[in-house]
Amino acid sequence: MPRQLGELEDTVMTRVWQWNRPVTVREVLEDLQQERSIAYTTVMTVMDNLHQKGWVRREVDGRAYRYTAVSTRAAYSAALMNEAWSQSDNPAAALVAFFGMMSAEQREALRDAMRVVAPTFPEADESRPDDGVPADEAPPESGR
Numbered sequence: 001m002p003r004q005l006g007e008l009e010d011t012v013m014t015r016v017w018q019w020n021r022p023v024t025v026r027e028v029l030e031d032l033q034q035e036r037s038i039a040y041t042t043v044m045t046v047m048d049n050l051h052q053k054g055w056v057r058r059e060v061d062g063r064a065y066r067y068t069a070v071s072t073r074a075a076y077s078a079a080l081m082n083e084a085w086s087q088s089d090n091p092a093a094a095l096v097a098f099f100g101m102m103s104a105e106q107r108e109a110l111r112d113a114m115r116v117v118a119p120t121f122p123e124a125d126e127s128r129p130d131d132g133v134p135a136d137e138a139p140p141e142s143g144r
Helices: 007-019 025-032 040-052 073-086 091-101 104-120
Strands: 056-061 064-069
Touching: 007 025, 007 040, 007 064, 007 073, 025 040, 025 064, 040 056, 040 064, 073 091
Parallel strands: none
Antiparallel strands: 056 064
């Protein structure tokens, strides 16, 4: 399970994820310097730490390294959510509380995601609509 990234690690990884290509310390530095004062050695240390932690792989390119993300931002977020959920002494209650915090847009994204993964669940009950509520208990379409 990945540990949550620190603030600067997250800032650097955000660039790597957004650019979605091999990047150098110099490129990340120049981008970060548009927002803050930061030293080359600081960025180099952060990227080396990210490499040591397995977040990025690197390849030699002349006298520098080019860094590439090992996984996506979505996979990182999913792993953090899974870890938090698995730490709960009552996972069902944790999910209910989490769903209660969601905005309408987040709930719609959840419904979309469930439509994608529901067919892959071996225990899926075909008498249930996409939202998992038995058809005879589902509210009318206009009530959603």
